[in-house]
Amino acid sequence: MSIRGKSRILVVDDDADILQSLKEILETRGYDVDVAENAQKGLEIARKKFFNLAILDIKLPDMEGTELLAKIHKEKPEMMKIMLTGYPSLDNAVQALNLGADAYLMKPVNPEELLRVVEEKLKEQFEAETMTEEKVAEWIEKRIQKLEQQK
Amino acid sequence: MSKHEIDIFKTGEFDLVKKYLDLVGAIVVVLDLKGNVNYINNYGANLLGYSVEQIIGKSWFDNFIPSRIRKELKDIFSKIIATNGGIKKYHYYENPILTKNGEEIVIAWNNILFESEDGRIIGTLSTGMNITEKKLIYAAKKSYEDKLSFLNYFATTLNSAKSIKEIYEHVIEGLTKTLGYEYAVILAVERNMLRIKTYRGLKPYIWEMPLNSQKGLTIKAVKTCRTIISNDTWNDKDYIEGVQGVRSELCVPIIVNDKVHGVIDVQSKKVNAFSEEDARLLEILAAHTATAISNLERQKSLEKQYQQLATLMKFSIEIIGTADVRARLQKVVEAINSLGWRRVVLSLRDENLEIRSQDDMITAGLSEEEKRFLWENRSPGTVWKERLSPAYEQYKIGQFYYLPYEDPFVRSTFAKSVLESRLSEEETWDWHPQDLLYAPLTLPDGRIVGILSIDDPVDGRRPTRYALAPLELFLTYAALAIENAQLIKQLNEAQNILKEYAADLENKVKERTKELLEAQEKLLRSQRLATIGEVAASVGHDLRNPLQVILYESFVLENIVEKIADKVDDKTLVTLKSHVQKIKEQINYMNRIVLDLQDYGRQIIIKTSKVDLNNLIMNILSTNKVPENIKVIVNIPSEFTIDADAESIKRVFTNIIINAFQAMPEGGTLTIYAEKEENKTKIYFKDTGIGIPKENLEKLFQPLFTTKAKGTGLGLAVCKRIVEAHNGTIEVESELGKGTKFIINLPVKS
Incomplete structure (x- = not known):
C-alpha cells in the first residue's frame, strides 16, 4: 500500500487475456492499473500519467521490451520496472538490469510471486522517498538551528 | 738404138724371153729414146685393150697416157734419158695408163734403162703392176675411217646435248653430214606407239605407227632389236610406204639400257642404196645416240634426285615444324x-x-x-x-x-x-x-x-x-x-578421364557426404529431432502466454474460493481448493515442459572458460536438494578445472545428478569423480540405482524418449547437445539393478 494512497501500475503486454487477468488481480489488491498492448501506447500513457511501477513484457509487437524499458527508464527513472521474460538467461537478466529494470521475472510467473515483487518494489520506492523526505527535513531542521544560533 | 740391142729383140733368144714375159702378171713395156713402144707384152696389150701389133711403134705417151698427165710424163721421160744414167736404174712411180675404152688404170711402175755396150742409153724397160683395185679399196677404206672418226668426234657433240630433242637434232645432222641420204628420220617409242620425232628430206605422211603393227620396217627393227636393210622396198612384204617413191630403207634401233628407245631410219629412192658398211656406220651412230640418251636420262634423273632431295629436306623441316x-x-x-x-x-x-x-x-x-x-x-x-x-x-x-x-x-x-x-x-x-x-x-x-x-x-x-x-x-x-596424334589424343583422353575421375571423385565424395548427411538428416527427422528443434522454441513461447493466463485465472479463482469460504460447507471448500491446487501443479509441470522445449530448440552458444569443477558440483548440490536417503561422494582433486561454458555445463551436470537421484528412490550412493587423460577431461557420475535396460540405452539421448511418467524426454537430449557443442562426448554404462555410470568427456584447451 502506498503511503500516498493507491499506487499506480502500468502493464504492457501484447496478450489481451494476460492484460485482463493481471489487471483484475492487481486491482483486487487495490492498485490503480493501466494497460497497453504495445510499447508505443505504453510509452504514451507513461508520459501522461504518473506510475509507481510498470510490468513490461520482454516481447512486444512494435519493439523489444528491453528497448521500451530503456526509454521509460530514461524518462522516468524513479518508476519501478519489472521485466517479464519468456526465456531465462543470464545475458537477458544482466541486460535488463543494466537498462534500469528493478526486477526480472520469468514467464509464466506465479501471481503470488509477482505480487510479492510488486509490493517489495513499491516498498523500496516508498522507503527511498521517505529517506529523502527525512533528509530534507533534517537539513531544514539543522538549517533552522543554525539560523537560530546565529541570532 | 744400137744394132746390138735391136738384135737382142730379134734373136730367138729374146723370143724365149718374150714368151716368158707374156706369162708375167704384169705389164712390160720397152720404149726407145723417142718414147715409141718397142715392145709390150700380151698382159699389157690386154690391159690397154689393143693387140700387141697395134701398140708397137706407137708413141707411148701420146697414145696410152691420159692427156692430163701426158706432158708431165714426157718431160720426166726426157729428163731421165738426158741424165744418161745419172739417175737410179730402178725407179718406182705410179701413173695411170689410158685404155682403148678411155678408162684409166693405175699402174705402179719399175723402170730399167737399157744401155749399149759402150754405155750409151738406148731405151727403157718398164714393168708395172695394175694397182687400180688396190687403190679403190684403199680409198674406200679411208672414207670409212674418216666417217668413223667423224662419228666418234660426233659422239662428244651428242653427249653435250641438253635434251633428247637436241640429241635427235644432232643425230640427224650427223646423218646428213656422213651419209647424206635423201630421207632420214628419227622415231621414238612412246608407250605403244612409234612416233616420228624429227626428219630430214622428204616429208613423211605417216607420223606414227602402233608397235603391234604387223608391217613396217621400223616396227620390225623395234621388235627384233636388229638392223633392217631393204634394198628393194617394192618387193619387201614388210615395207609400208611412209614416204613416196622410196626404194631402199635402212633402219637401226637405238637401244638404251636393253630397251628399244627408237629407230634411226634412212631411206633412198635408189634401189640397192644401202650397203652393209652403211648399216655398220648407222649402228655406230645409233650406239652413240643410245649412250647420249642414257647419259642424258641419267643426268636428268640425277637432277631430279637433287630436286627431290631438296624437296624432301624442305618438307621434312616444314612437317616437323607443324604441330x-x-x-x-x-x-x-x-x-x-x-x-x-x-x-x-x-x-x-x-x-x-x-x-x-x-x-x-x-x-x-x-x-x-x-x-x-x-x-x-x-x-x-x-x-x-x-x-x-x-x-x-x-x-x-x-x-x-x-x-x-x-x-x-x-x-x-x-x-x-x-x-x-x-x-x-x-x-x-x-x-x-x-x-x-x-x-x-x-x-x-x-x-x-x-x-x-x-x-x-x-x-x-x-x-x-x-x-x-x-x-x-x-x-x-x-x-x-598420325600415330603421334593418336598418342597425344589418347594421352589427352587419359588425362581427361583422370581429370574427370578426380573431379568425379571429389564430386562423389561430396555426393556421398551429402547423401550421408541427408541420410543422417532423414534419420534425425525420423526421430523427430529436427522437427522438435524447429518447433520447440516457438511452441515453448506460444504456450507461455496461455499458461500465464491460466496461472493468473487460477489465482483469481483461488481468491474467489477464499472469499466464498464462509458461504460453503467445509467439504466443498476442501474439494474446491484441491481442484485449484491440482490445476496449479499441472501448470508447473507444463511450465517445465515448456522450459525443456525451449532449451532444446535454443541455439547453443558456448563460451568456454576455466571452470573449477569442485565449485561447480558444490553449487549444484547446494541448489538442488539431495534426498535424505542418498549419499553423495565427490572425489575430485582440488583445483581441478574443466574447459567449458559454465552455465551450459551446469545444466548438464544438474540434469545428470537429478536423474541419478530419481534412479535411486530407495536410496543409494552417487559418486562424482574426474580424471585427466592426455588432452581430455573425464567426469564420472556413478549411481547405485535401478539401472537402465539395454534396449533403452541406445535411445537414451534421443529426444522425447523417457521412461518417466512426466518426463519430457528432452533432458538428456539437451545434455548431449550441450556436450557435443563443447566437442565432447557423453557415454553411459548401465547394469540393471546395479546402477548407471555417465561419463562426460570434454576436450582440454591448450
Whole structure:
C-alpha cells in the first residue's frame, strides 16, 4: 500500500487475456492499473500519467521490451520496472538490469510471486522517498538551528 | 738404138724371153729414146685393150697416157734419158695408163734403162703392176675411217646435248653430214606407239605407227632389236610406204639400257642404196645416240634426285615444324605433289579402314568437285582390306601397290569409280591414266592408319622402286604423324578421364557426404529431432502466454474460493481448493515442459572458460536438494578445472545428478569423480540405482524418449547437445539393478 494512497501500475503486454487477468488481480489488491498492448501506447500513457511501477513484457509487437524499458527508464527513472521474460538467461537478466529494470521475472510467473515483487518494489520506492523526505527535513531542521544560533 | 740391142729383140733368144714375159702378171713395156713402144707384152696389150701389133711403134705417151698427165710424163721421160744414167736404174712411180675404152688404170711402175755396150742409153724397160683395185679399196677404206672418226668426234657433240630433242637434232645432222641420204628420220617409242620425232628430206605422211603393227620396217627393227636393210622396198612384204617413191630403207634401233628407245631410219629412192658398211656406220651412230640418251636420262634423273632431295629436306623441316596432324599431313601430300604427282589423296582410316569424315581426306591437286566425288564414291574399308591383302602382293613396288590398267585383272576390277585422269595422251609415257598407285600408312606395330593414293605422274611414266623411294619416306612421316596424334589424343583422353575421375571423385565424395548427411538428416527427422528443434522454441513461447493466463485465472479463482469460504460447507471448500491446487501443479509441470522445449530448440552458444569443477558440483548440490536417503561422494582433486561454458555445463551436470537421484528412490550412493587423460577431461557420475535396460540405452539421448511418467524426454537430449557443442562426448554404462555410470568427456584447451 502506498503511503500516498493507491499506487499506480502500468502493464504492457501484447496478450489481451494476460492484460485482463493481471489487471483484475492487481486491482483486487487495490492498485490503480493501466494497460497497453504495445510499447508505443505504453510509452504514451507513461508520459501522461504518473506510475509507481510498470510490468513490461520482454516481447512486444512494435519493439523489444528491453528497448521500451530503456526509454521509460530514461524518462522516468524513479518508476519501478519489472521485466517479464519468456526465456531465462543470464545475458537477458544482466541486460535488463543494466537498462534500469528493478526486477526480472520469468514467464509464466506465479501471481503470488509477482505480487510479492510488486509490493517489495513499491516498498523500496516508498522507503527511498521517505529517506529523502527525512533528509530534507533534517537539513531544514539543522538549517533552522543554525539560523537560530546565529541570532 | 744400137744394132746390138735391136738384135737382142730379134734373136730367138729374146723370143724365149718374150714368151716368158707374156706369162708375167704384169705389164712390160720397152720404149726407145723417142718414147715409141718397142715392145709390150700380151698382159699389157690386154690391159690397154689393143693387140700387141697395134701398140708397137706407137708413141707411148701420146697414145696410152691420159692427156692430163701426158706432158708431165714426157718431160720426166726426157729428163731421165738426158741424165744418161745419172739417175737410179730402178725407179718406182705410179701413173695411170689410158685404155682403148678411155678408162684409166693405175699402174705402179719399175723402170730399167737399157744401155749399149759402150754405155750409151738406148731405151727403157718398164714393168708395172695394175694397182687400180688396190687403190679403190684403199680409198674406200679411208672414207670409212674418216666417217668413223667423224662419228666418234660426233659422239662428244651428242653427249653435250641438253635434251633428247637436241640429241635427235644432232643425230640427224650427223646423218646428213656422213651419209647424206635423201630421207632420214628419227622415231621414238612412246608407250605403244612409234612416233616420228624429227626428219630430214622428204616429208613423211605417216607420223606414227602402233608397235603391234604387223608391217613396217621400223616396227620390225623395234621388235627384233636388229638392223633392217631393204634394198628393194617394192618387193619387201614388210615395207609400208611412209614416204613416196622410196626404194631402199635402212633402219637401226637405238637401244638404251636393253630397251628399244627408237629407230634411226634412212631411206633412198635408189634401189640397192644401202650397203652393209652403211648399216655398220648407222649402228655406230645409233650406239652413240643410245649412250647420249642414257647419259642424258641419267643426268636428268640425277637432277631430279637433287630436286627431290631438296624437296624432301624442305618438307621434312616444314612437317616437323607443324604441330597439328592434319596440317602435317597436308604438308606430306603437298610434298608428294611437288615430287611429281599431280593428284595426291591421303585418308585417315579407322581400324576397319573406313574414313570417318571428309575432313579425314587430305588432298593435294584435287578440285572441290573431285574431292566431293572421291568422298561420295569412297570404297568401303573391306575393299581396301582386300587391296592391301597378299592377293595384291604381285603389284607391290616397295611399300606401294602399282596396279597397271593393262593388267586384265586390274582392268576388270577397277574400271569403275576411279577418278578420271587429267593426263592427256601426249603427257603419258608408259603410265596409263587408269593406272592405280597407292600405299598403306603403317605403324611399326603393323596397324594401318591411313592410305595414300597418288595419280597423274608429271613425267607420265610408270613408277619404279627408285622413283617411289622418296615417297616412302613421306609414308613413314605421315604414319608417324598420325600415330603421334593418336598418342597425344589418347594421352589427352587419359588425362581427361583422370581429370574427370578426380573431379568425379571429389564430386562423389561430396555426393556421398551429402547423401550421408541427408541420410543422417532423414534419420534425425525420423526421430523427430529436427522437427522438435524447429518447433520447440516457438511452441515453448506460444504456450507461455496461455499458461500465464491460466496461472493468473487460477489465482483469481483461488481468491474467489477464499472469499466464498464462509458461504460453503467445509467439504466443498476442501474439494474446491484441491481442484485449484491440482490445476496449479499441472501448470508447473507444463511450465517445465515448456522450459525443456525451449532449451532444446535454443541455439547453443558456448563460451568456454576455466571452470573449477569442485565449485561447480558444490553449487549444484547446494541448489538442488539431495534426498535424505542418498549419499553423495565427490572425489575430485582440488583445483581441478574443466574447459567449458559454465552455465551450459551446469545444466548438464544438474540434469545428470537429478536423474541419478530419481534412479535411486530407495536410496543409494552417487559418486562424482574426474580424471585427466592426455588432452581430455573425464567426469564420472556413478549411481547405485535401478539401472537402465539395454534396449533403452541406445535411445537414451534421443529426444522425447523417457521412461518417466512426466518426463519430457528432452533432458538428456539437451545434455548431449550441450556436450557435443563443447566437442565432447557423453557415454553411459548401465547394469540393471546395479546402477548407471555417465561419463562426460570434454576436450582440454591448450
